[in-house]
Amino acid sequence: MPKDAKTSIRKFYQTNKRMPTYSEIMKMLCFKSKNAVFKLVKKLAAGGFLEKDESGKLIPARLYEQTRILGSIQAGFPTPAEEELVDTISLDEYLISNKDATFILKVSGDSMIDAGILEGDLVIVDRSITPKNGDIVIAEVDNDWTIKYLVKTKTQIYLKPGNKLYKPIYPENELKIAAVVKAVIRKY
Amino acid sequence: MPKDAKTSIRKFYQTNKRMPTYSEIMKMLCFKSKNAVFKLVKKLAAGGFLEKDESGKLIPARLYEQTRILGSIQAGFPTPAEEELVDTISLDEYLISNKDATFILKVSGDSMIDAGILEGDLVIVDRSITPKNGDIVIAEVDNDWTIKYLVKTKTQIYLKPGNKLYKPIYPENELKIAAVVKAVIRKY
DNA sequence: ATTATAGGTGAACAATCGTTCACCAACAAG
DNA sequence: CTTGTTGGTGAACGATTGTTCACCTATAAT
Numbered sequence: 001m002p003k004d005a006k007t008s009i010r011k012f013y014q015t016n017k018r019m020p021t022y023s024e025i026m027k028m029l030c031f032k033s034k035n036a037v038f039k040l041v042k043k044l045a046a047g048g049f050l051e052k053d054e055s056g057k058l059i060p061a062r063l064y065e066q067t068r069i070l071g072s073i074q075a076g077f078p079t080p081a082e083e084e085l086v087d088t089i090s091l092d093e094y095l096i097s098n099k100d101a102t103f104i105l106k107v108s109g110d111s112m113i114d115a116g117i118l119e120g121d122l123v124i125v126d127r128s129i130t131p132k133n134g135d136i137v138i139a140e141v142d143n144d145w146t147i148k149y150l151v152k153t154k155t156q157i158y159l160k161p162g163n164k165l166y167k168p169i170y171p172e173n174e175l176k177i178a179a180v181v182k183a184v185i186r187k188y
Numbered sequence: 189m190p191k192d193a194k195t196s197i198r199k200f201y202q203t204n205k206r207m208p209t210y211s212e213i214m215k216m217l218c219f220k221s222k223n224a225v226f227k228l229v230k231k232l233a234a235g236g237f238l239e240k241d242e243s244g245k246l247i248p249a250r251l252y253e254q255t256r257i258l259g260s261i262q263a264g265f266p267t268p269a270e271e272e273l274v275d276t277i278s279l280d281e282y283l284i285s286n287k288d289a290t291f292i293l294k295v296s297g298d299s300m301i302d303a304g305i306l307e308g309d310l311v312i313v314d315r316s317i318t319p320k321n322g323d324i325v326i327a328e329v330d331n332d333w334t335i336k337y338l339v340k341t342k343t344q345i346y347l348k349p350g351n352k353l354y355k356p357i358y359p360e361n362e363l364k365i366a367a368v369v370k371a372v373i374r375k376y
Numbered sequence: 377a378t379t380a381t382a383g384g385t386g387a388a389c390a391a392t393c394g395t396t397c398a399c400c401a402a403c404a405a406g
Numbered sequence: 407c408t409t410g411t412t413g414g415t416g417a418a419c420g421a422t423t424g425t426t427c428a429c430c431t432a433t434a435a436t
Contacts, residue, residue, distance in 0.1 A: 056393080091373070211422075220384080
């Protein structure tokens, strides 16, 4: 008896990191004819669950690497079965625009807790962005790297901690800003 | 003249969401023989940049959907060129374990600011986890959904806001907990 | 001058690819 | 009973797959 097609294909993609071939789908769904797969794929593609290449190869349509996003939960949670109408995103795509200039680093210290950035959080930083006033930046101060607000006034540039216990840092000579913080992620 | 192989292949994967075929690599690198690709792939695979299937198909090795992670930036930022030795992760894989039970929703209100969860943040929640004492949960209170700490004592269960201005919520009858917060992400 | 070695061409290989055809059983609608 | 429709089998198709072989340069080392 064939297992559920969608979840089987999704699981294949998740483990093999590529879409299965028609023969492979045939085997994993216990079909005995490739044509059965051909017709099944046609249906799934019409339903938007799959997409095909110009050469016929399968490519992952949404909801593969993606996670369902809920605008508001007022209406209650959808069950995993009725997973159709909600929007989905890929976290990587959502958070990272310029991949080559993007790094992740772990926050140490509590100098930004008022900005909701705690010790142990991961920050996604972009080195290709020119920092603006108010941006949270990674800067070098006294041969040490810290995360602070960047404040640009007409007369000067300085770093402001997101913690009232700490004082702003006014650079003596040069202020080296390494990257701009684009996102914060915290895992429990 | 052939362009740089690595970036070309990566770009192909990024746009087509699958690895190129030998012939396709041949065309995009302006080779005239598939064997040239065969040898090139062999080298890249030995260098760890590529991986091959048991059937010879290319599968994306790390650093495709992935982002470089820096344990500490004390040593300074690496340049995009010397991107070898650093560790990399995929944010989706890192943050989401049980994909079918995972949802993303946007935080409204300031009841968790002391926990570093601000209004507008996205929280990644898992519906398949049984909530423990101290977990941050999504719960239904008075036909409304809120995000709070869950406190379990021997005698009772209640919800504690992560904001000193608000009081704990003691459920009158039943306490409906919809999901456990696994991660928080914030984009600037 | 000779010898490797790395990197490319060009042709051939069996295997597998996606696709198409004819055919069949089950089932529901008329 | 007939008539579609749906979902499957089985065989065949040309095209493309990854791979291998022999051969051809360059450039560098001995």
